[in-house]
Amino acid sequence: MPLISARELTKRYPGVQALDNLTLDVDPGIIGFVGANGAGKSTFIRILLGLLAPTSGSVSVLDLDVARHPLEVRRLVGYMPEHDCLPVDVSGTDFVTHMGRMSGLPFAAARERAAEMLRHVGLHEERYRLIGSYSTGMKQRIKLAQALVHDPRLLLLDEPTNGLDPEGREEMLMLVERTGREFGIAVMVTSHLLGEIERVCNSLIAIDAGRLQYSGSVTAFTEETERLRIEIDDDVPEFAAELRARGLAVEEHGTELRVSLRDDAVYDVIRDVAAELTVPLSRMEITRHRLEELFRPADDHAEAAHV
Amino acid sequence: MSERVAGAIYDLGYQRYIGERLGRSYAVRSLLAFSFKTAFGVGRGDKSKIIPVIVAVAVYLPAMFSVFVASATGAPSAVSYAGHLQFTAFLLALFAAAQAPELVVTDKQHGVLSLYLSRPLTATDYAVAKLGALFGAMLCLTLGPELLMFLGRVFMSTAPFATFKAEWGKLMPIFGGTILTSAFFASIGLWLASFASRRGYGSAAVIAFFLLVPAVVSMFRNVTGGDIKRYAVLANPMLLIVGFANWLFDIQARQRTTIARADLPGQDYMYVMLAVCVVCVALLIRRYRRVEP
Numbered sequence: 001m002p003l004i005s006a007r008e009l010t011k012r013y014p015g016v017q018a019l020d021n022l023t024l025d026v027d028p029g030i031i032g033f034v035g036a037n038g039a040g041k042s043t044f045i046r047i048l049l050g051l052l053a054p055t056s057g058s059v060s061v062l063d064l065d066v067a068r069h070p071l072e073v074r075r076l077v078g079y080m081p082e083h084d085c086l087p088v089d090v091s092g093t094d095f096v097t098h099m100g101r102m103s104g105l106p107f108a109a110a111r112e113r114a115a116e117m118l119r120h121v122g123l124h125e126e127r128y129r130l131i132g133s134y135s136t137g138m139k140q141r142i143k144l145a146q147a148l149v150h151d152p153r154l155l156l157l158d159e160p161t162n163g164l165d166p167e168g169r170e171e172m173l174m175l176v177e178r179t180g181r182e183f184g185i186a187v188m189v190t191s192h193l194l195g196e197i198e199r200v201c202n203s204l205i206a207i208d209a210g211r212l213q214y215s216g217s218v219t220a221f222t223e224e225t226e227r228l229r230i231e232i233d234d235d236v237p238e239f240a241a242e243l244r245a246r247g248l249a250v251e252e253h254g255t256e257l258r259v260s261l262r263d264d265a266v267y268d269v270i271r272d273v274a275a276e277l278t279v280p281l282s283r284m285e286i287t288r289h290r291l292e293e294l295f296r297p298a299d300d301h302a303e304a305a306h307v
Numbered sequence: 308m309s310e311r312v313a314g315a316i317y318d319l320g321y322q323r324y325i326g327e328r329l330g331r332s333y334a335v336r337s338l339l340a341f342s343f344k345t346a347f348g349v350g351r352g353d354k355s356k357i358i359p360v361i362v363a364v365a366v367y368l369p370a371m372f373s374v375f376v377a378s379a380t381g382a383p384s385a386v387s388y389a390g391h392l393q394f395t396a397f398l399l400a401l402f403a404a405a406q407a408p409e410l411v412v413t414d415k416q417h418g419v420l421s422l423y424l425s426r427p428l429t430a431t432d433y434a435v436a437k438l439g440a441l442f443g444a445m446l447c448l449t450l451g452p453e454l455l456m457f458l459g460r461v462f463m464s465t466a467p468f469a470t471f472k473a474e475w476g477k478l479m480p481i482f483g484g485t486i487l488t489s490a491f492f493a494s495i496g497l498w499l500a501s502f503a504s505r506r507g508y509g510s511a512a513v514i515a516f517f518l519l520v521p522a523v524v525s526m527f528r529n530v531t532g533g534d535i536k537r538y539a540v541l542a543n544p545m546l547l548i549v550g551f552a553n554w555l556f557d558i559q560a561r562q563r564t565t566i567a568r569a570d571l572p573g574q575d576y577m578y579v580m581l582a583v584c585v586v587c588v589a590l591l592i593r594r595y596r597r598v599e600p
Binding site for chain 1: 321322323324326327328329330331333334337338341350351352355413414417418419421422423424425426427428429
């Protein structure tokens with residue numbers, strides 16, 4: 001049973017195409033959902049929650065049609081929004097308990113699970129403090145706790161590392177990974193930083209300007225986007241032509257060539273060509289396309305550094 | 308294993324929830340109960356309790372005074388039901404200005420509304436729960452003191468049974484009057500507050516409504532005459548309560564007051580109040596249906 005199944009999902013705002021004919025099936029696991037800011041990630045999540053009606057197309061979550069059973073879907077889903085969503089003058093434990101009750105847990109159960117979840121996210125000590133006095137990192141954690149309190153089958157995390165310092169990001173990603181792997185809850189986590197979330201995900205969805213760019217495993221995505229950067233001193237065009245003649249995809253950037261790294265045989269081909277043309281290789285390096293560059297390959301100036 | 312540092316995550320394992328999950332009506336009731344407590348500042352900081360406490364003291368004190376006088380002197384009525392209801396109206400306006408924004412504006416301002424809407428309840432459920440909470444809180448401030456006065460009169464009198472027989476006909480107007488008055492202030496206050504982006508703006512809107520509308524109506528009355536002038540009384544929310552309470556408890560309006568001069572049939576006041584309630588509730592629900600979280 002697919003976790004999420006979208007069919008020709010389209011959402012148009014006046015003047016903006018937020019989602020364009022999105023068709024995809026997502027299996028349970030930890031799913032990374034990447035795209036630049038404004039690519040349509042939040043729109044997709046709001047449609048999944050039934051908060052926004054698509055212009056056309058349909059989507060189902062856990063085999064429930066969102067348009068027909070929005071409340072049932074929301075009962076099974078935990079949502080952590082990107083923006084601020086916390087009251088100021090309520091204590092952490094009162095807030096999470098209240099949110100548990102809003103999802104149908106009886107009072108005693110909500111209270112017990114709120115305590116458990118606050119402990120899970122590392123807020124056990126601060127649970128009686130007013131949320132207004134929390135730091136940014138603590139606020140992100142309590143947002144995660146309220147999304148988990150009713151034991152959802154699917155967790156939707158919208159940019160959970162936003163606004164956190166490097167250490168806080170690391171801790172948040174660890175929490176996400178633990179929630180997905182040990183708790184057995186399917187997690188969909190969005191980010192505009194691919195490098196950050198690909199470590200914790202086992203599958204990946206990439207969208208740009210509302211269009212699906214990639215949907216599949218992280219490993220396949222890595223292979224597809226990995227490039228070998230070769231720097232040579234001269235004879236660049238000849239070298240490139242020879243590589244192309246042997247069936248490699250090559251891009252030229254000044255004294256630099258970028259070769260799509262399909263498999264290890266690519267290295268042998270480069271070695272052979274270098275030997276035949278007697279061109280010294282001054283540098284060879286595996287690089288990754290930046291997300292933006294992947295989506296807009298026309299951009300020559302973008303540096304193909306790490307993501 | 309790494310060292311245990313401050314804020315580290317303690318490993319206690321995860322337990323799935325296998326207990327019962329209650330439905331949408333439970334969620335609405337939970338939100339109503341939570342918001343009802345918020346209306347009195349329970350579970351909030353001390354600052355949130357100031358206005359509710361002032362209003363509660365102000366409405367219960369005369370009622371208790373009335374009971375005290377009745378017990379000490381045997382005189383039945385130091386404060387009349389109608390008088391108390393008319394006096395409470397001003398405090399309800401103040402309460403609405405302070406607490407209606409507390410209920411809806413803070414949710415919107417801090418984004419909590421989108422969290423509620425991602426739970427199994429609809430935007431209409433949210434509006435209904437908030438309205439119910441404010442209405443319930445106001446009922447505590449109107450019905451509570453009047454019932455206290457009623458019970459005081461009955462049990463402090465020398466012949467409780469006889470007094471009850473004489474007084475029990477007042478129970479209907481007490482319930483009807485306090486329920487409609489609470490609904491009136493709650494629906495106007497919450498609807499006005501639902502547009503505000505900050506709590507202060509919401510309070511200002513509610514206060515402005517209950518101060519400016521009477522002022523505008525009285526200016527309007529000064530430049531008109533005849534039937535228009537008479538019926539213009541119905542556009543003044545504070546006079547509506549006075550006229551309604553007079554009719555309800557069968558009291559003659561004091562000579563030379565605006566109400567006495569207008570000389571309108573008493574039920575007109577009730578009809579207008581009912582209509583205002585219905586319109587404000589409809590507008591409030593429509594407002595939340597249009598919210599895009």
